[in-house]
Amino acid sequence: MADTVESGHHFDIKKLSFIGILVSLGIVFGDIGTSPLYVMKAIVNARESGSTMPFNEYIEGALSCIIWTLTLQTTIKYVIIALRADNKGEGGILALFSLVKNLKKGWLYLIAIIGAAALIADGVITPSLTVMSAIEGLEIYNPHTPVVPITIGILIVIFVVQQFGTSFIGKFFGPVMVIWFLVLGGLGLSHLSENFEILRSFNPYYAYKLISNSPSAIVILGAVFLCTTGAEALYSDLGHCGAKNIRVSWAFVKIMLILNYLGQGAWLLTNYNKPGFSVINPFFGIMEEWMVIPGVIMATAAAIIASQALITGSFTIFSEAMSLNLWPNQKIDYPSGVKGQMYIPRINWGLLLFCIVVVLHFRESGKMEAAYGLSITVTMLMTTVLLVYWLLKRRVNKIFILVFALVYMAIELGFFSANVIKFMEGGWITVVLAGSIGICMYAWYNGRSIKTKFIKFIKLENYIPIIKDMKLDETIPKYATNLAYLSRAKRNDEIESKIIYSIIKKQPKRADHYFILTITNQEDPYTFKYAVDEVLPGTIYKINFMLGFKIDRRINDYFDMVLRDMMADGTIPSRSSHPSLRAHNIPPDLKYVIIDNTYINDILLTVKEKIILNIYNFVKYIGSDDFKAWGVTSHNVVVESAPMTEDCVGKSRIEQCEYKRHNS
Numbered sequence: 001m002a003d004t005v006e007s008g009h010h011f012d013i014k015k016l017s018f019i020g021i022l023v024s025l026g027i028v029f030g031d032i033g034t035s036p037l038y039v040m041k042a043i044v045n046a047r048e049s050g051s052t053m054p055f056n057e058y059i060e061g062a063l064s065c066i067i068w069t070l071t072l073q074t075t076i077k078y079v080i081i082a083l084r085a086d087n088k089g090e091g092g093i094l095a096l097f098s099l100v101k102n103l104k105k106g107w108l109y110l111i112a113i114i115g116a117a118a119l120i121a122d123g124v125i126t127p128s129l130t131v132m133s134a135i136e137g138l139e140i141y142n143p144h145t146p147v148v149p150i151t152i153g154i155l156i157v158i159f160v161v162q163q164f165g166t167s168f169i170g171k172f173f174g175p176v177m178v179i180w181f182l183v184l185g186g187l188g189l190s191h192l193s194e195n196f197e198i199l200r201s202f203n204p205y206y207a208y209k210l211i212s213n214s215p216s217a218i219v220i221l222g223a224v225f226l227c228t229t230g231a232e233a234l235y236s237d238l239g240h241c242g243a244k245n246i247r248v249s250w251a252f253v254k255i256m257l258i259l260n261y262l263g264q265g266a267w268l269l270t271n272y273n274k275p276g277f278s279v280i281n282p283f284f285g286i287m288e289e290w291m292v293i294p295g296v297i298m299a300t301a302a303a304i305i306a307s308q309a310l311i312t313g314s315f316t317i318f319s320e321a322m323s324l325n326l327w328p329n330q331k332i333d334y335p336s337g338v339k340g341q342m343y344i345p346r347i348n349w350g351l352l353l354f355c356i357v358v359v360l361h362f363r364e365s366g367k368m369e370a371a372y373g374l375s376i377t378v379t380m381l382m383t384t385v386l387l388v389y390w391l392l393k394r395r396v397n398k399i400f401i402l403v404f405a406l407v408y409m410a411i412e413l414g415f416f417s418a419n420v421i422k423f424m425e426g427g428w429i430t431v432v433l434a435g436s437i438g439i440c441m442y443a444w445y446n447g448r449s450i451k452t453k454f455i456k457f458i459k460l461e462n463y464i465p466i467i468k469d470m471k472l473d474e475t476i477p478k479y480a481t482n483l484a485y486l487s488r489a490k491r492n493d494e495i496e497s498k499i500i501y502s503i504i505k506k507q508p509k510r511a512d513h514y515f516i517l518t519i520t521n522q523e524d525p526y527t528f529k530y531a532v533d534e535v536l537p538g539t540i541y542k543i544n545f546m547l548g549f550k551i552d553r554r555i556n557d558y559f560d561m562v563l564r565d566m567m568a569d570g571t572i573p574s575r576s577s578h579p580s581l582r583a584h585n586i587p588p589d590l591k592y593v594i595i596d597n598t599y600i601n602d603i604l605l606t607v608k609e610k611i612i613l614n615i616y617n618f619v620k621y622i623g624s625d626d627f628k629a630w631g632v633t634s635h636n637v638v639v640e641s642a643p644m645t646e647d648c649v650g651k652s653r654i655e656q657c658e659y660k661r662h663n664s
Contacts, residue, residue, distance in 0.1 A: 020245035025181070026173030028237045028246055029253045030306030031126055032074070032230025033177060036184060036257065037133040037299060038365055039066065040264040040282040042223035045366060048216045056197070056269050061210025063201035063265045065224040067258055073380075074231040077408060079250050082235045082383065083243040085390045090525040090550060091238025092313075093119060093383055094320040098525075100389040108389065109445060113326060115382030116317055117438035119232060121375040121430050123314035124354045126229075127155055127307035129372050133365040134299035137284045140292050151359050154300070158307050159352040162343050163333070173305050180302045183295075185256035187286050188263025195266040222373055222418035227261070229376045230306075232383065236313050239525070239550070314351060315342045319552065323521055325448055326441045328623025332552045342552075346622065354433065367426055373419040375430040377412060384408045440619045447616025450609050456497040457489055460516075463500050464536050467514065470503075471539055476510040480591035481577050483511035484559065487518050492533060492542065498595050502640055509593070512577055516542045517555060525550035530562055534571075541566075556592075563590070592637045 043062045047055075087095040097112035131151050138145040192198065200206060211217045234246060264282040271285065287295045319342060321327035333343045362368045384405070391401045419427060470476060485499045495516060503509050516535075527548040534541055543562055545555065567574035575582045576589065605613070 015242070016244040016248060020241055021249045022174035022178070024174075024237075024241040024245045024249040025177045025253070026175075026305065027309050027312075028234050028241055029177065029181075029230065029249065030173075030302065030309040031130075031233045032228065033181060033184075033253060033257070034130045034133070034299070034302050034306045035227050035229065036260045036264070037130065037281075037283050037303070039223065039226045040261065040268070042226055042366065043220065044268065044282065046216060046219045046223045053210075053214055055272055057206070058210065058214070059265045059268050060198065060201045061206045061214075062220060062224060063198065063261055064204060064207035065210065065221070066227045066261050067201060068204050068207055069224055069228050070254060070257065072407075072411065073228045074234070075250070075254065077384075077387075078231045078235050079247055081404070082387060083238055083246060085387060086238055086243065088524045088526065088548075089239050089242070092236035092317070092320070093232070093379065093386065094317060094324060094326075095239075095525065096383065096386045096390060098324070100386055100393060103389055103393060105389065108386070109326075110442070111382045111385050112324075113438050113441045113445070114434075115379045115386075116321060116326070117434040117441060118375045118378035118382070118430070119236075120314055120317055120437050121434040122229070122232075122372070122379065123310040123317075124351055124358060124433060125368060125372045125375060125430065126310045127158065127303075128355050128358045128362075129365050129368045130303035130306050131155060131158075131300065132359065132368070133281075134296060134303045136365055137281065137292060137296040137299060140280065140284055148359060148363055152356055154304070155307075155352065155355050155359070158304060159311070159348055159355075162311060162348050163345070173308070176301055177305060180298060181253055181256040183298060184260040188256075188259035188261065191263035191266045191270075191286050192259075193266075194270045198262050198266045198269065201262065201265065218418045218421060220418075221415055222422060225373045225377065225415040225418060227257075229372065232376060232379050233309060233313055235383070236316070237309070311348070311351060312342075315344050315347060318344055318347050320550070321441065322553070323547070323550075325521075326445050328444060328619055329553060330623050358429065361429070362426060371426040371428075371430045373415070374422070374427040375434060377416045377419050378430075378434065381409070381412045381416060384412060439615065440622070443612050443615035444619050446612050447619075450605075450613060450616075452488070454604070455488075457491070457494040458497050458500065459493060460495045460535060460540075461493065463504070464540065466504060467540065468536060470508060470510050471512070473510065476508045478511065479507075479509035480511045481588040482513045482515065482563070482572070482590040483509060484515040484517055484590065484592045486555070486592070486594060487516050489518065492544075496595075502593055502595055506640060512539075512588070513572055514540045515559070516540070517559060518542065518544050519553065519555070520544055520546045522546050522548045524548050527551070530558065532562070532566070532571075590636060593640060594637060595640050 040062075043059075047058055053061075082096075083091065085091070085096055085099060087098050093115040094112060097108065100108060101112075128151070131154050132147060135145070135147050135150050135154070139147070210220065214220060234250070238246065260283075263286050267286045268282055283299075284292055284295060315332075318327055318330070319332060322329050330344055330346055333345070358368065358371075362371075388401060388405050391404065392398075423431070485502070487495055487499060489495050499516070503514070525548040527546050528551050529546045531544045531546070532541055533544070543559065545558055547553065563572070566572045573588060576586045
């Protein structure tokens with residue numbers, strides 16, 4: 001899909017354009033663009049009080065780590081390599097999983113689940129951290145600024161406006177972020193003259209010297225890693241902006257970020273002996289006093305944009321997870337009428353709740369850094385694993401693959417070690433949040449497989465004569481003119497026995513036309529097609545919807561289109577079968593029957609399967625009912641129950657003792 005609409009702009013994502021670059025700056029780099037708010041502060045706090053390393057060597061080494069982390073991790077891994085791993089223009093860890101899931105590596109779905117769950121956890125930590133870091137700048141003027149209430153208030157506003165869409169305010173994201181990055185670069189450049197020796201940080205030797213000589217190197221790496229936390233979001237937004245626009249805009253962003261970090265470093269070297277130095281965030285320290293308030297306003301705006309990007313990204317992840325059978329179907333709205341502006345109500349309010357809990361628990365941005373770094377490190381590790389398999393699938397030189405795997409596994413395991421040591425300081429929140437989401441995804445994926453194992457699929461052709469006779473049997477009241485069932489049968493000639501049970505046994509359902517609706521998930525994210533198979537002429541039709549993982553499952557709307565096509569070509573009547581209604585051109589009625597499986601004999605399940613199904617049933621309540629998730633209005637839906645199997649498997653046959661008959 002080449003043409004896209006984002007923040008009210010129409011442009012071809014395959015082409016490099018001014019609009020494309022502007023939109024990229026507005027939605028792709030919000031996360032990584034707000035990292036200067038807290039990275040240098042975290043690095044200063046990571047230095048041990050009794051460290052023997054001179055302060056200037058410490059700062060130069062830390063800055064060298066930042067520069068080369070941005071180069072190796074963001075530029076080379078994501079901008080140069082990962083952006084090539086696009087699924088028909090779409091990026092992100094679940095799109096990457098879609099590219100490699102056919103390699104017959106049954107465990108790869110676990111990698112995708114872990115990475116996606118950690119990225120969702122990042123979608124909770126990022127808004128909390130960035131907004132709070134910006135508001136904390138006001139403490140320079142008033143140490144008693146109520147940071148926590150203000151942060152929660154801003155977060156509530158951000159999440160509340162999601163239901164109305166952000167198309168209008170999204171038009172300003174690009175220009176605001178351009179100003180933000182220019183301010184970052186300008187502030188940094190203005191302080192370079194204070195200490196030109198800071199430019200030695202470009203030499204990777206200083207990074208090596210810091211890591212090898214500092215006893216707290218592992219803690220320092222945890223702080224340094226925060227500079228590249230937006231790299232995964234950069235890859236996820238590939239489908240919104242296109243690789244060319246992201247690459248060009250990244251060159252500008254990287255220059256501005258490095259200039260700002262260098263300026264903060266120069267300011268630190270000039271002011272580290274002054275009173276009150278330790279309580280000032282270097283980001284606000286490089287500002288003139290008159291600029292602090294405008295700086296806080298600008299930082300807050302950038303934080304809101306970064307939060308918006310992460311929230312939208314979370315909606316996208318859940319939408320893709322639904323299509324990959326990793327999450328239950330949920331109702332998706334498009335408040336702006338724009339595909340990229342999706343809104344999932346339950347996910348939105350759940351994220352807000354978790355954000356408020358995080359803010360109330362930590363109360364300071366500095367205490368959130370451990371949780372923040374740990375979540376995104378896990379995602380990056382999982383992306384590296386999937387990229388290795390993608391490179392293998394592309395038949396790239398195995399020596400290059402080996403070097404890539406060794407280098408990035410070493411880098412990211414190092415960063416993971418640096419963040420995991422802060423588990424008790426806040427990292428546990430990430431583990432709990434991501435772990436809970438990951439367990440739910442695992443249970444949903446495997447629970448579906450367990451239930452499918454007990455679903456009996458039968459040959460539809462064996463029941464065609466019965467349905468044909470039912471249609472002519474007027475002693476059976478007509479149930480509907482058009483009757484539709486949703487099926488998950490993968491073979492075209494099969495159908496679930498529960499559907500036949502519903503049509504023939506539970507309550508005979510006579511109809512003029514029976515429709516069996518199925519969905520076939522496609523690797524191409526924007527596949528949007530259907531096929532009709534006429535099983536019994538004029539009576540039974542199988543409709544197969546071939547949908548990409550970026551297409552929502554609004555089956556009601558799509559089936560309405562199919563019915564109109566079939567009416568237009570005369571396959572089915574366009575008017576009611578009842579004479580009184582047909583005379584007034586009333587269209588035929590339609591009814592959906594959705595069957596809910598209610599029983600599996602516990603004897604047939606292992607302990608593990610019982611646990612998985614219990615979690616599966618819990619997760620099911622998080623999702624929407626099938627008819628809501630598929631856009632089917634409740635007025636023409638009947639929900640029925642059916643046993644998972646009609647066989648008495650595992651049950652002992654009761655023995656008859658005596659049969660008495662009494663004469664009247």
